[in-house]
Amino acid sequence: xxxxxxxxxxxxxxxxxxxxxxxxxxxxxxxxxxxxxxxxxxxxxxxxxxxxxxxxxxxxxxxxxxxxxxxxxxxxxxxxxxxxxxxxxxxxxxxxxxxxxxxxxxxxxxxxxxxxxxxxxxxxxxxxxxxxxxxxxxxxxxxxxxxxxxxxxxxxxxxxxxxxxxxxxxxxxxxxxxxxxxxxxxxxxxxxxxxxxxxxxxxxxxxxxxxxxxxxxxxxxxxxxxxxxxxxxxxxxxxxxxxxxxxxxxxxxxxxxxxxxxxxxxxxxxxxxxxxxxxxxxxxxxxxxxxxxxxxxxxxxxxxxxxxxxxxxxxxxxxxxxxxxxxxxxxxxxxxxxxxxxxxxxxxxxxxxxxxxxxxxxxxxxxxxxxxxxxxxxxxxxxxxxxxxxxxxxxxxxxxxxxxxxxxxxxxxxxxxxxxxxxxxxxxxxxxxxxxxxxxxxxxxxxxxxxxxxxxxxxxxxxxxxxxxxxxxxxxxxxxxxxxxxxxxxxxxxxxxxxxxxxxxxxxxxxxxxxxxxxxxxxxxxxxxxxxxxxxxxxxxxxxxxxxxxxxxxxxxxxxxxxxxxxxxxxxxxxxxxxxx
Numbered sequence: 001x002x003x004x005x006x007x008x009x010x011x012x013x014x015x016x017x018x019x020x021x022x023x024x025x026x027x028x029x030x031x032x033x034x035x036x037x038x039x040x041x042x043x044x045x046x047x048x049x050x051x052x053x054x055x056x057x058x059x060x061x062x063x064x065x066x067x068x069x070x071x072x073x074x075x076x077x078x079x080x081x082x083x084x085x086x087x088x089x090x091x092x093x094x095x096x097x098x099x100x101x102x103x104x105x106x107x108x109x110x111x112x113x114x115x116x117x118x119x120x121x122x123x124x125x126x127x128x129x130x131x132x133x134x135x136x137x138x139x140x141x142x143x144x145x146x147x148x149x150x151x152x153x154x155x156x157x158x159x160x161x162x163x164x165x166x167x168x169x170x171x172x173x174x175x176x177x178x179x180x181x182x183x184x185x186x187x188x189x190x191x192x193x194x195x196x197x198x199x200x201x202x203x204x205x206x207x208x209x210x211x212x213x214x215x216x217x218x219x220x221x222x223x224x225x226x227x228x229x230x231x232x233x234x235x236x237x238x239x240x241x242x243x244x245x246x247x248x249x250x251x252x253x254x255x256x257x258x259x260x261x262x263x264x265x266x267x268x269x270x271x272x273x274x275x276x277x278x279x280x281x282x283x284x285x286x287x288x289x290x291x292x293x294x295x296x297x298x299x300x301x302x303x304x305x306x307x308x309x310x311x312x313x314x315x316x317x318x319x320x321x322x323x324x325x326x327x328x329x330x331x332x333x334x335x336x337x338x339x340x341x342x343x344x345x346x347x348x349x350x351x352x353x354x355x356x357x358x359x360x361x362x363x364x365x366x367x368x369x370x371x372x373x374x375x376x377x378x379x380x381x382x383x384x385x386x387x388x389x390x391x392x393x394x395x396x397x398x399x400x401x402x403x404x405x406x407x408x409x410x411x412x413x414x415x416x417x418x419x420x421x422x423x424x425x426x427x428x429x430x431x432x433x434x435x436x437x438x439x440x441x442x443x444x445x446x447x448x449x450x451x452x453x454x455x456x457x458x459x460x461x462x463x464x465x466x467x468x469x470x471x472x473x474x475x476x477x478x479x480x481x482x483x484x485x486x487x488x489x490x491x492x493x494x495x496x497x498x499x500x501x502x503x504x505x506x507x508x509x510x511x512x513x514x515x516x517x518x519x520x521x522x523x524x525x526x527x528x529x530x531x532x533x534x535x536x537x538x539x540x541x542x543x544x545x546x547x548x549x550x551x552x553x554x555x556x557x558x559x560x561x562x563x564x565x566x567x568x569x570x571x572x573x574x575x576x577x578x579x580x581x
Contacts, residue, residue: 436498
């Protein structure tokens with residue numbers, strides 16, 4: 001059937017009114033649908049990415065603190081040995097001074113009694129740790145209160161919990177090696193349980209004596225654990241990434257978010273899902289040291305049950321489990337905020353697109369020849385807007401990654417600060433005893449390996465006990481801080497200063513001959529003696545200067561330092577004594 005011209009004109013006249021609006025509507029529908037799909041995929045991807053980033057941040061935080069805890073636990077026994085050795089060395093030093101003072105004016109028996117009377121008031125370090133003196137015949141000369149009645153009698157029959165002749169073993173070590181460590185097992189005071197302890201013994205050759213002391217290993221470990229928990233409790237929280245520490249039996253040792261739960265046990269909670277999750281986690285940890293888990297837990301911000309994603313890690317050679325996590329609600333809130341921003345942009349663009357479509361419908365009826373060009377131009381503009389929206393999403397993702405990097409850097413800074421605390425004396429801000437001893441060991445090895453000179457200075461504040469007795473320990477602490485500052489003003493950048501203990505400081509002078517070291521020591525003495533400290537007036541120091549010799553080790557070097565220091569004290573204090581003086 002042929003169309004008449006009337007019909008053709010009608011089609012041409014009405015065609016644009018039908019097909020142009022239909023084409024525009026279809027195009028708008030398809031474009032909006034594509035944009036919606038891309039938008040929804042971006043929102044879904046955003047939630048996954050946020051969870052992944054939060055997991056990464058939590059893992060980095062927990063891993064860094066776990067490594068620090070493992071290090072602190074690894075040095076418990078080493079610190080204990082250093083501590084009890086120094087305690088015995090101090091006691092022997094006191095005994096040596098008494099002997100040297102009275103050797104020409106009193107009998108041996110009188111000197112022995114003076115030494116015992118001098119050490120008795122200071123023999124106790126704690127209820128579990130004390131000094132003892134025994135001669136090589138097994139006679140107890142100074143002992144604990146529980147054995148006070150046996151002083152002056154033989155205790156060779158004393159055995160430890162494993163039926164070892166402990167006194168005979170101690171005598172053998174003291175006589176053969178002069179000093180040494182001994183492991184034994186005894187009951188703690190007021191208990192019936194058996195615990196291993198470490199003892200250190202030192203020969204006192206003048207009277208065929210030896211001096212000893214001991215500490216229980218588990219007591220030292222518990223003290224260290226308590227310090228670690230306190231340091232973690234004081235670590236600042238980042239968002240809701242609160243730290244917690246549990247034992248593998250479920251006991252809560254630390255909970256930053258809910259400190260009221262400390263001391264309780266997870267298995268006592270009425271939370272079946274949590275108990276099952278914890279048991280499953282313990283099982284998985286037999287194969288992996290760490291694991292991510294999720295379980296229902298009350299969100300402290302909303303006080304509602306929430307899904308918590310938690311990263312937990314087993315501390316090596318310990319029953320501790322350390323962990324941290326975040327709540328699903330936190331992620332959903334972040335996604336909701338970002339989604340709201342995205343949709344706000346979307347609705348703005350949609351409104352503009354709708355106006356353009358209406359305009360196209362009106363203009364299409366009047367300017368059909370320009371319709372295709374108009375649609376093409378607007379479509380290209382729309383593509384550009386979609387591209388800008390994707391770029392905005394990429395910027396959001398980049399900002400999130402930068403935030404994670406900042407948090408990781410913050411964690412690294414906190415870890416470095418904790419490591420500095422572990423090696424710095426809290427009072428004087430110089431190297432602590434452990435740190436300066438490690439430095440000295442390293443410098444001795446380096447000097448011997450490179451055949452370089454090495455000089456060590458021991459500094460002792462004169463009449464420091466009088467300052468404490470007359471002015472109080474607060475003034476004594478101020479004096480030590482003031483003294484450390486004065487010493488630092490004289491020392492060079494290559495030198496090391498550390499507090500050895502009490503009022504004693506150690507200065508390590510790498511690649512420094514003894515004559516130059518003596519000059520530095522004189523400057524130190526003059527600087528201190530010329531300074532004015534308001535409450536104690538004049539402050540002086542005594543210094544011993546020792547140069548490293550070929551056969552020296554740490555012990556022989558300190559014996560010579562001690563000898564020179566006492567010589568400086570005997571010569572009226574405020575002295576510098578070198579080995580060639």
